Amino acid sequence: MPRVTFLHPEGKSGEVPANLTLLEAAQELGFPLDHECGGNASCTTCRVEVQLGGENLSEIDFDEQDLLDREALTEPWHRLSCQARVMGDVIVHVPLKKWDARVPRDQRRAEALSSNDVPG
Numbered sequence: 001m002p003r004v005t006f007l008h009p010e011g012k013s014g015e016v017p018a019n020l021t022l023l024e025a026a027q028e029l030g031f032p033l034d035h036e037c038g039g040n041a042s043c044t045t046c047r048v049e050v051q052l053g054g055e056n057l058s059e060i061d062f063d064e065q066d067l068l069d070r071e072a073l074t075e076p077w078h079r080l081s082c083q084a085r086v087m088g089d090v091i092v093h094v095p096l097k098k099w100d101a102r103v104p105r106d107q108r109r110a111e112a113l114s115s116n117d118v119p120g
């Protein structure tokens with residue numbers, strides 16, 4: 001079985017069945033990788049940066065490439081974990097920026113909701 005490693009302070013590594021997506025592999029390993037659109041190639045919150053083993057991932061299909069292009073994620077190591085399927089060992093880096101932004105974004109939402117309650 002392929003070994004998948006998610007590089008992150010809370011990252012996980014382990015063997016998973018072949019042909020899972022990276023997102024499914026993360027779930028299998030108990031790593032809470034963001035996936036706001038539910039794995040439908042429309043949000044990029046699941047994006048990762050491939051460090052090693054990119055040749056062991058499925059090829060980028062039209063939907064994945066289209067979204068990566070629209071978000072200017074054009075480097076070859078950018079992949080959407082909900083689309084890339086694991087065929088062999090791979091190491092991916094999970095950008096901290098996305099994870100760091102998760103809490104402040106929630107706080108911003110709360111602030112926006114409360115500010116709507118205040119007239120003026």
Ligand code: FES
Pocket residue numbers: 034035036037038039040041042043044045046047080081082083
């Ligand atoms: S979960 Fe939204 S693009 Fe992958």
